[in-house]
Amino acid sequence: MxxxxxxxxxxxxxxxxxxxxxxxxxxxxxxxxxxxxxxxxxxxxxNPWKEYTSVKDAENAVGFSVKLPKKISGYTKDMIQAVDGLVLQVFYKSGDKEILIRKALVSQGKDISGDYNVYDVTKKVLAGAAACCGR
Structure with missing residues (x-):
């Protein structure tokens, strides 16, 4: 049975x-x-991401502006992308190194980092022009 x-x-x-x-x-x-x-x-x-030739065009697509450093030493602006009305991202490259600056509206309340790992220790820091650009 x-x-x-x-x-x-x-x-x-x-x-x-x-x-x-x-x-x-x-x-x-x-x-x-x-x-x-x-x-x-x-x-x-x-693919929801659209490429843009200028930050201004991408800002118009998402409906908000983004503050970017005028220059990141050793890096060049490589690609500008946006998902209309949601998020804007700008890639900077230096050889095989990459910096990504991504912005979305805070009211969406979602993690837009692309890093969904769980870390034992996390810490919030204040970021500003001096923090990202070495001023």
């Missing part, structure tokens, strides 16, 4: 596993107004 029960449970688990593999992945909506985006195997979701 126990063997039959175990076999039935294992068969059920295998069937559920096979069914869920064919469903594809779905990405949950951020809010009720945001549509759910899903991707089936082999499909790709369009």
């Amino acid at each position: 126990k063997k039959k029960l175990v076999v039935c449970i294992l068969c059920g688990m295998m069937a559920m596993s096979a069914l869920t593999c064919g469903i594809g992945s779905a990405f949950a909506a951020e809010s009720p107004e945001t549509p759910v985006i899903s991707a089936q195997e082999g499909e790709q979701i369009p």
